[in-house]
Amino acid sequence: MAKNSKAEQFRALHAGPRLLVLPNAWDFASALLLERAGFNALATTSAGIGYTFGYPIGQAMPRQEMLSVIHRMAERLSVPLSADMEAGYGDSPQQVAETTRLTAEAGAVGINIEDRTYRQDQPLIEIQEAADRVRAACEAARPFGMFVNARTDVYWLGGTGEAAFAHTVQRANTFREAGADCLFVPGVKDPQVIRRLVAEIDGPLNILAGLGSPNTAELEAMGVRRVTFGATMARAAYAALEQAAAELATAGTYGFMSSGSAHADMNRLLRRHPDPKS
Amino acid sequence: MAKNSKAEQFRALHAGPRLLVLPNAWDFASALLLERAGFNALATTSAGIGYTFGYPIGQAMPRQEMLSVIHRMAERLSVPLSADMEAGYGDSPQQVAETTRLTAEAGAVGINIEDRTYRQDQPLIEIQEAADRVRAACEAARPFGMFVNARTDVYWLGGTGEAAFAHTVQRANTFREAGADCLFVPGVKDPQVIRRLVAEIDGPLNILAGLGSPNTAELEAMGVRRVTFGATMARAAYAALEQAAAELATAGTYGFMSSGSAHADMNRLLRRHPDPKS
Numbered sequence: 001m002a003k004n005s006k007a008e009q010f011r012a013l014h015a016g017p018r019l020l021v022l023p024n025a026w027d028f029a030s031a032l033l034l035e036r037a038g039f040n041a042l043a044t045t046s047a048g049i050g051y052t053f054g055y056p057i058g059q060a061m062p063r064q065e066m067l068s069v070i071h072r073m074a075e076r077l078s079v080p081l082s083a084d085m086e087a088g089y090g091d092s093p094q095q096v097a098e099t100t101r102l103t104a105e106a107g108a109v110g111i112n113i114e115d116r117t118y119r120q121d122q123p124l125i126e127i128q129e130a131a132d133r134v135r136a137a138c139e140a141a142r143p144f145g146m147f148v149n150a151r152t153d154v155y156w157l158g159g160t161g162e163a164a165f166a167h168t169v170q171r172a173n174t175f176r177e178a179g180a181d182c183l184f185v186p187g188v189k190d191p192q193v194i195r196r197l198v199a200e201i202d203g204p205l206n207i208l209a210g211l212g213s214p215n216t217a218e219l220e221a222m223g224v225r226r227v228t229f230g231a232t233m234a235r236a237a238y239a240a241l242e243q244a245a246a247e248l249a250t251a252g253t254y255g256f257m258s259s260g261s262a263h264a265d266m267n268r269l270l271r272r273h274p275d276p277k278s
Numbered sequence: 279m280a281k282n283s284k285a286e287q288f289r290a291l292h293a294g295p296r297l298l299v300l301p302n303a304w305d306f307a308s309a310l311l312l313e314r315a316g317f318n319a320l321a322t323t324s325a326g327i328g329y330t331f332g333y334p335i336g337q338a339m340p341r342q343e344m345l346s347v348i349h350r351m352a353e354r355l356s357v358p359l360s361a362d363m364e365a366g367y368g369d370s371p372q373q374v375a376e377t378t379r380l381t382a383e384a385g386a387v388g389i390n391i392e393d394r395t396y397r398q399d400q401p402l403i404e405i406q407e408a409a410d411r412v413r414a415a416c417e418a419a420r421p422f423g424m425f426v427n428a429r430t431d432v433y434w435l436g437g438t439g440e441a442a443f444a445h446t447v448q449r450a451n452t453f454r455e456a457g458a459d460c461l462f463v464p465g466v467k468d469p470q471v472i473r474r475l476v477a478e479i480d481g482p483l484n485i486l487a488g489l490g491s492p493n494t495a496e497l498e499a500m501g502v503r504r505v506t507f508g509a510t511m512a513r514a515a516y517a518a519l520e521q522a523a524a525e526l527a528t529a530g531t532y533g534f535m536s537s538g539s540a541h542a543d544m545n546r547l548l549r550r551h552p553d554p555k556s
Contacts, residue, residue: 023526027305028332030519037523047541052330054306054350056548057541072332209532216530232535233522234307235544239537240518241308244511245315248301252494254487257510259517263325263335266513270334 007109007145010041010080014147014182014204019220021227022082026234027052031073031081032269034233042077043110044070046084048234058118063089063099067106074107082110082147087117087125093136100137104144112184113137114151115171123157127171131178138179149206149226150180155187156208165193169200176203182226189213191222198223285387285423288319288358292425292460292482297498299505300360304512305330309351309359310547312511320355321388322348324362326512336396341367341377345384352385360388360425365395365403371414378415382422390462391415392429393449401435405449409456416457427484427504428458433465434486443471447478454481460504467491469500476501 013020023039025031026048034042047057049069055061066085074081083103088096096113103111115130117123125133134150141148152171154164172183183201186208188194194214198205204225207213210232219227244256291298301317303309304326312320325335327347333339344363352359361381366374374391381389393408395401403411412428419426430449432442450461461479464486466472472492476483482503485491488510497505522534 021526021530023523027330029329029516032332033516033520034523037520037527039523039527047544051307051544051548052305054310054354054548056545076332209535211532211535213532215532216526229526229532231541231544232532233519235539235541236522236534236537237515237519238307238311238544239539241511241515242311242315242539243537244514245301245312245317248299248494248507249315249317252299254489254491254493254507254510256514257487257489259514259521261513261517261520263509263513266325266329266509266516267334270328270332 006080007147010082010109011145011147011181013041013080014225016204016223016225017220019216019224019227021216023233024048024084024229024231025073026231027069028072028076029266029269030234030237031077035077035079036269039079041080041082041110042073043082043112043228044073044084044108045229045231045234046086048231051231051234051238057086059086059089063102067102070103070108071106080109081107082112082149083108084112086112086114088113088133088137090133093132096133097136097140100140100146100148101144104141104146109145110147110149111137111141112149112151114153114184115175116151116153116157124153127174130171131174134175134180135178138181147181148179149182149184150175150178151184151186151206153186155185157187159187165196168197172197172201172203176201182206184208184226184228186230191218194219194224195222284358285425288360288387289423289425289459291319291358292503294482294501294503295498297494297502297505299494301511302326302362302507302509303351304509305347306350306354307544307547308512308515309355313355313357314547317357319358319360319388320351321360321390321506322351322362322386323507323509323512324364325509329509329512329516335364337364337367341380345380348381348386349384358387359385360390360427361386362390364390364392366391366411366415368411371410374411375414375418378418378424378426379422382419382424386424387422388425388427389415389419390427390429392431392462393453394429394431394435402431405452408449409452412453412458413456416459425459426457427460427462428453428456429462429464429484431464433463435465437465443474446475450475450479450481454479460484462486462504462506464508469496472497472502473500
């Protein structure tokens with residue numbers, strides 16, 4: 001019931017014409033604070049979660065550990081949560097389906113699946129194989145009403161020009177035919193290219209924002225349906241730690257303490273979301 | 279060998295006359311970034327670790343989960359790590375001893391044990407019982423060369439004036455007689471009181487820095503041996519997230535991204551510390 005309605009809620013947020021601004025949490029406190037900031041839904045960042053546990057990107061973090069983090073957030077958030085599961089943790093469509101089912105069971109109502117191998121010799125999964133994986137994820141997601149966001153990394157891995165554009169559109173539309181609910185194209189900031197992607201891709205488009213990307217109002221005006229932020233918010237937080245550490249190491253002062261929420265405030269926030277196990 | 283030398287190294291950092299500036303990490307990335315900032319040793323913050331997993335303070339986080347976080351950091355840091363284990367997770371000195379042994383086995387070379395119950399009716403553990411727990415921790419720590427920091431919360435829980443001063447000194451000196459290597463008195467910022475604590479407590483003094491506390495040079499001049507920061511660095515990091523979220527929610531812009539380390543930099547940092555299991 002609650003889970004179902006979250007899935008429907010999340011799907012509806014992609015129906016347009018409004019842009020879904022979907023910030024990415026990397027741990028429990030970041031999720032609660034983003035929820036408190038008023039966003040309608042949250043995503044995870046696998047890279048940011050990896051930072052907190054000491055794993056680099058590329059499915060170095062074991063699937064079960066990743067699912068525990070997602071479960072912990074999903075169980076206690078009021079808003080829908082979408083999970084970044086990298087390339088679906090599997091060598092086959094069956095394994096991607098299993099990952100999708102486990103992610104839904106962990107409480108996420110959306111999932112990202114990317115077409116990347118993390119191998120130097122062949123960085124992208126071959127298009128038909130990638131489509132088979134998206135199809136498997138969509139079939140596994142259906143009983144849960146889970147929303148599948150298929151990501152293609154042609155631009156993200158350095159692709160440029162018309163060849164990258166055509167390759168991206170081909171992959172996105174193939175993934176759409178395979179059942180994807182939304183298409184995620186990270187690595188594009190140029191407004192002209194974004195407009196053309198909106199026009200050529202047969203489904204809702206998710207853009208990754210970076211420094212220099214069009215702002216959220218501009219993305220909405222272009223017809224983009226969803227914007228996400230990867231690990232940039234996590235890195236902004238760690239940057240504040242680095243500034244605090246530099247102040248402490250050089251001046252020996254505590255100016256960094258003037259910006260934080262009080263401990264009592266954090267504890268109230270944690271207690272307002274009582275652990276269902278206790 | 280490595281573990282032993284870290285324990286000796288950590289103990290030597292308390293020998294004076296220099297102040298040990300010991301910042302508190304709350305997850306793996308914060309530990310790596312603090313190490314990179316050049317500190318000689320690190321501590322954990324149980325409150326901050328609780329934030330990331332969704333537990334309020336007061337041993338709400340299961341001991342085994344806390345130990346996993348500590349193990350993950352200790353295993354991959356080059357500098358010594360001291361673990362905040364709240365009141366030692368136990369109703370008896372035997373249980374505190376077990377917690378101490380498990381913490382040493384997780385790779386920490388220092389441990390904090392506090393004299394707090396987290397109950398409203400009797401917030402402090404009775405002094406002889408608290409001393410028995412410190413003694414049990416010290417006996418369990420000895421085979422590992424682990425450094426025991428005994429904390430008394432008389433001031434932290436709101437004590438003031440001469441009664442609090444006398445009570446704090448009595449507890450600290452009783453814990454010192456029970457074997458504590460260092461005495462931790464959070465909740466004191468007044469330079470006069472800090473100087474009198476240095477004079478009256480028969481062992482190295484650890485002060486918790488807060489806004490308005492004497493800076494590190496001043497603490498060193500007063501004879502304080504160690505300064506820690508609790509969850510204040512974690513809260514400064516989450517404050518940066520809240521600022522990023524506010525910018526995104528109101529202006530729809532991404533200025534917060536200009537301060538963070540690059541993703542490539544974070545991944546290099548993670549890869550420079552390869553997981554020994556892989």
